Amino acid sequence: MSPIILMYPSIFSLHFQFVHARPESMGSRRGRPQQHYPPPPPPAAAAEGPRPGRPFPQPQGGRGAPSPQPRDDAAAGTGRGRAARGAGRGAARGAGPSSAPATWPLGRLAPDLRQAMEEPSPPAPAGPSEPRPPQTAQPVPVPATAEAPIPASSKAIRFPVRPGKGSAGTRCLVKANHFIAHLPDKDLHHYDVSITPEVTSRVVNRAVINELVNLHRAAYLGGRLPAYDGRKSLYTAGPLPFASKEFQITLLDDDNGSGSASQRRQRNFKVVIKFAARADLHRLGMFLAGRHAEAPQEALQVLDIVLRELPSARYAPFGRSFFSPDLGRRQPLGDGLESWRGFYQSIRPTQMGLSLNIDMSATAFIEPLPVIDYAAQLLRSDIHSRPLSDAERVKIKKALRGVKVEVTHRGNMRRKYRISGLTTQATRELTFPVDEGGTVKSVVQYFQEIYGFAIQHTYLPCLQVGNQQRPNYLPMEVCKIVEGQRYSKRLNQNQIRALLDETCQYPRDRERDITQMVKHNAYQEDPYAKEFGIKISDRLASVDARILPAPRLKYNETGREKDCLPRVGQWNMMNKKMVNGGKVRSWMCVNFARNVPDKLARDFCHQLAQMCQDSGMDFALESVLPPMSARPDQVERALKARYHEAMNILGPQRRELDLLIGILPDNNGSLYGDLKRVCEIDLGIVSQCCCTKQVFKLNKQIYANIALKINVKVGGRNTVLVDALSRRIPLVTDRPTIIFGADVTHPHPGEDSSPSIAAVVASQDWPEVTRYAGLVSAQAHRQELIEDLYKVRQDPQKGPVSSGMIRELLISFKKSTGEKPQRIIFYRDGVSEGQFYQVLLFELNAIRKACASLEANYQPQVTFIVVQKRHHTRLFAHNHNDKNSMDRSGNILPGTVVDTKICHPTEFDFYLCSHAGIKGTSRPAHYHVLWDENNFTADGLQTLTNNLCYTYARCTRSVSIVPPAYYAHLAAFRARFYMEPESSDSGSMASGPGGRGPQSGSSASRGTRAPGGAAVKPLPALKDNVKNVMFYC
Template sequence: MQQTKSDLKIGKKENVRVFEKMKEENRDVFSSYPLAFDGYKNAYSVDVLPSFKEKKTLTFEVILALEEDDDDPVSCTVQISLGISRKLRELMESLNCTDIHKKIPSTIFRMLDTMLRYRRSLRYEAVGKKRFFSVNREINHPIDIGPAVQGVAGFFSSMKASAHEKGSIMINIDLAHTTFYKEQPLLDFIKNVLHVERKDLNAPLDTEIRKRLECGLVDLRVETTHIPRTYRIIGLGMHGPDRQKFPWNNKESGKIEQRTVQDYFNKEYNKSIKYPKLICIQAYPEEKNIYLPLEYCVVARGQRSFGNLSNNEAGNFIRSSAIPPGRRLEQIKKIYNDNEFAKDEMIASLKFEVAKSPFTVTGRVLSPPKLRMGQVVQPKTGEWDTRREKFYLGAAVNTWAVIDYTSTWEGSLEKYIRNLRSLGDRKGMVFKSPVIVTKGNRKNVTQQFQNLKKKFPEIQMILVVLEEADPLYSCIKTVGDLEIRVITQCVKKRCVEECRFVTIGNLLFKINAKMGGINTIWSRRPKLMEQLLMVMGADVNHPSAGDARTPSMAAVVASIDKYVSKYAVEVRPQKHRNEIIHEFKEMTKNLLKSFCEALNNCKPKRIIVYRDGVSDIQFSQVLQHELLAIREACKELEETYKPAITFVVVMKRHHTRFFPVNEMGKNIPPGTVVDSGITHPIERDFYLCSHHGIKGTSRPAHYHVLWDDNNLTMDQLQEFTYNMCHVYSRCSKSVSLPAPVAYAHLAAFRAKVHATEANMQESELDNIKMNREKELSSKLYYI
């Protein structure tokens, strides 16, 4: 698309509006076949438009206002050229193929996916390519989750290839949730979202305040209250309405005059300015010099929120989006019927037929492994009773300290320490009295920790009492992990004062594992562990939305004992939002060395890698880089060293949900496996729900086997994976992911805490050296 103004840039939404108006004004050209547009450069139809028989390129002129309520429409030139032709038969043949090296043609699949979602993208607010939302209560009422944001329900819709009937295409529909900004005065938005008080908005602005406002306000749409118009913010003025001037065309004199915003509002609209010193916003288009007072602006509805939610908002959002399985299934069916997928003109033009009810698939439930603590315990419905059980291997906590950064009553703290030691002893730990119990100095945490380390060089752990959601947490973890390299365990003041044995018991699970103990092992080792096995977990933590400067953090963990219970960790910063782990070879080599040191210089014969956070379009890239990196690490350790490697990608961010047919309204039980029907038609994958869903609808993990030198059967891999979900050190429950994946996730998140606390920038990557001291690299300091 081309616009008459060379400097005018329009986005995807505006492109679609131009495209739709072009179709509407030229129905004789576009009536033959439905046409879907991706919002950028590609449009798809089931056959060639008749007009292309006469011309290779079609050109249309479209005139419309690109911004809502804009009284200055622009002329757009749209050129459509005939693109490539792909036969649907290629896709269907690939779905029926049994050759594992045969790839499903991604171009055709992308075309079909665009055609499926196009009608939905016109009706709803699209977030990404596959999620659709409406703030008009078409799906569900918005939920108030905070002073400035609301939770909005929508749906996910996508096509996927499946193994059903030797290969077929399915439509995946599920509920989706996100947050939108509320309609609210712009001054309230600035206070509640950007955390800038009204007194700080007086011109001229502080440099840091201006930067924060520009970051949070640019591209935000606002409605004005003096006239019914919608504007898009493009920046800030330099002054308040009393001094902010703009060129005004005096029609009487025919001259351009400089006029203040305050004078203009007073005389043109008979509106007074209550806050004449507050900075003005500038609205699109820039050349019109539109400046608006903050007090006459309201945040327009239908805008997705960005940035981090507060702890309270995040909790409210999670609770509001936890939909029980019975209600979730009914809402999915309603979405399907309301959107008339079966009658979709695109689907009809492809001569596809869509089933009228959800697909039924057969699954099975795996038996949980027996576990050994003090005695053998048998998990039931995803958990086991540990109240009378000792840890398999209790740690010794000989030298430790307590620092209280709250106003906890001294008697409460003494009682808590007594009960912590008493219960620790009953769990098989050695828990001596703390060498010091002291009040914390919030103004100088680093110095206090360093003094403690200097006074007690053998100190193993520092127990820290904090307030709820205490901002000091990041500082404590950074100083403990990187400065003095001592285990830290934080506990909330509320938990100290309540002093419940249940919460103390949960805390001891973490402390024992952090201090080198082993909480739980399998009572019977799987057959594949007859040869020495190392299990690895890998994940990358990316910066929050809106943060363009902080690097991503990659973490890889590996088991270093014969029980796959103790783990070493390697963490590296890398380029912003890059998912491929660039230093995988060096990290793996260090982990192999840690394994050898812990097991009398023996190297693992087998390696199983669980890789989290990878989407299906990145499979080949991950395999080429990261599998090769592991092989090279082994070779550098010893030229002839070639262990058998199994590489499995674990995906949680998907929208496949299972609902038991005979127990409608309930979640599927822990251990449920599905490996047919909806799985990939060619590649090896399976779904496993390993945890008990307490609230909302259980989401199974999706496991995709990218490589398997160990020649494991699907039954072997599924059983081993399910077993790995039972040895997570933080609790006595089976969790939704194998333990090493969960550890890698936590380690990467802890590295993000370190980076944020140190204000680490991606531009400094070459100079950043993450702490790799041995004191903590072989401990679960991050759990």
């Protein structure tokens, strides 16, 4: 694909010609801002590695001969297992000899190391965090010209063990929504289940097995109560009295809704149950005790299935959550939707043994309304007395496709159907053949003659519940939506807001509801839990935690306050000036809000300009042109016309337009995205959008927050860490270090052919690590692996040419700082636990290849950390009456970190709540280290991560996830605006043959394949004027 570079425009032609000194002048908007604070003293000589400013490190004694160009390998980039790493660490601490070498390959996996890597790792030390000996990295030959296949095996890699527990910060006690689950001592058996004829519905499969158990439990199942996964697996606590057995089961189909057994259709099934294996709980116990490296997933899956059996029968299951109108009141969400309350449940391996993670949940369901009433709500219009327009019919068709309805015109016989479409003709125009002789009858006539039902709304279309070859029509007025159907498509903003309001709970209330839900579920009375010997505690786990101190922040020396110490995750800009103010010499405003008069727009812009100037920016108080009002439906025409007017004034002076201020309605639909696309793709200017409510408030705090965004968009910096300037951040400020953030955003449900967007950002200043460049790229639909991290394309003249996001960002770092990175810290967002191995194998391999393509033997030490926010662990204050242990919202204090009890039994992970709560219950971020060559201590990585959360550019608050990951999400979200206006009505982003046009600044080499085999369209190129700034903030 063709990534768009977001900062430092000329890096594509830049070669790695290294210099020994930093550039002296970095004061322009397109370079590094001028430093106004005193430069830090030079660091002491490093104990290891080359000095900053030297060329890429060449092989030293003991590291082998120079490597040739990288070679592709199926397992490239996987070359270190936990055994190898653990052995090296253990030897340094006086451990016994180990067969694992102290070094490992980084580009591919050497065959002689595979066995060593698969050996079990030693348990994590239980003592406090302590420094580890440095690990050396040995580059491995991997040709840069080879394409990088996705490695299929995860056996060659082990995640890092925990380097002890952290000790920094103030100790405290918190509660977590984890409930201890006592490990059963039962002998678990796994059986394969085959149901013929095969059905795809888990509901039907469960009905078949439930009937089998009811009929044959005593006679043929030895009295066992099995747990069933709804598909192919059945589990028992002990053996069944047979190895294989066939059963004949008959179900009475209740789709017609009749209470009479004589009128219900019978369905016959053949069920074969065959012994498959025993589930080894001994290995699970060894894993929980830290004496086994890998979690026995099958044993965990069995326990999870057992605890899901009863809730699956009682409630509507979706994923790991269960919903029911009996678990809380329904709340209307608008447009025919309502919210149902429920709970999330998952069995987790932790340091305290097995725990059951329980959390409150809510989701959207379709209201069980008559179809005509649902359509009226969806259209927000009465349709009982008028026909539908074509646009209305299409909207209803999209909303109802796949929805199950029941008929209401046959008394108690409420047969159910699934909607496949909507007819284009009105009901009064529809006819169908009734016999082979060609006799035709109208739908209106048929319903009158057969059911005695007179259709009233004959001008409305019919629901199509058949197919094109065998159509089956149902008038809308005889159908009602079946209850319990989850809405899986995209919610609108009003629905999202209503759902968030429904799920938003104060911590005290959420903890109470979780505790009540555990009591309501009565796990001690669950027949399946009893059968398998599982016992669940009814008390939340008490967990040891620590509160990390906030970092001191540096501001400009010209302000009254030159630095500050945040309090409870917050501070403000009073008496402070940005550490590096950007320049805005020429700007203009376009007003798209009809209720904002021109005078108010002028006053707002003047006040904003004054605030930018007072905050330390070089900001002109007068705009190039007075604010202009424009229609929201003519955004492109208005922006281009106004831009050309401004350039007619600025052009003769050889000046550029630095900033556009856009005033938008509060509910602006696609206007925001259209404005950003036109400014950044067509015109090449950065923009700042302001909503109407901000304009009317005329609030200084609002002006100050907007000024922060403008400053970084034009190349400035708002604040930096004092410890960064004084070189007191371990493993960051002693040697040139680049920090990456990466994320992939996927299309909304229902957009089956839209591509996913990958974004990677990287710090461009050192040692401050505050300014981030970024790249974005479109890739295959719902592809989580970032495909454009490293690419090789064939140039007709030059041959193989290396490119990709990592490579370009490394070059950009060198251009900006005058240094080459000697360490890489990579924060990866959006990865689920099931994807850990695959993502690490593929993306670490790409990082290795990108580095090797820049200079022979260049392999900086990498730490790869996954950031997770979509989990269900919540932390609560141990005493809700102790005001000193909570913030104003009742949440735990910012900086609270947990690496005990609820964390992984052996691996390096932790929960960090780095932000103060605003509304509802705070969700801590979960950080899991998948690779660590920099040998971070627990305190070192936790403190670095927490401190970085105070450097987020858009506000004077610490944020919930580390800023590089946050910026990557923003960049990916912004890039979707560039492509959606070009999509067709069906949402397809695929192009036909020859669809890939040239793109300036592209580092892609081949098209990513979308569903159906067509190439995903590349993202349009950004203009040079916006590539070098954090315009996505």
